[in-house]
Amino acid sequence: MTEISEVAERVAARRAELDEGEKFLAERLAEVRAERKDLATAMHVGERIHAQLGTEKAATQAV
Numbered sequence: 001m002t003e004i005s006e007v008a009e010r011v012a013a014r015r016a017e018l019d020e021g022e023k024f025l026a027e028r029l030a031e032v033r034a035e036r037k038d039l040a041t042a043m044h045v046g047e048r049i050h051a052q053l054g055t056e057k058a059a060t061q062a063v
Helices: 003-062
Strands: none
Touching: none
């Protein structure tokens, strides 16, 4: 094998490694974004329930 062929082979192998790393990171990023969206939704629901309970408690105390 010539030096150029060896270099080309190493470059190709490294590119394959980087492609796999990129795929893993993209999948992980998608998972993180989905979880953050779920948490934002949960927080919003919790705030609405808290506000609703506050309103009901105030109404009950007024009676």
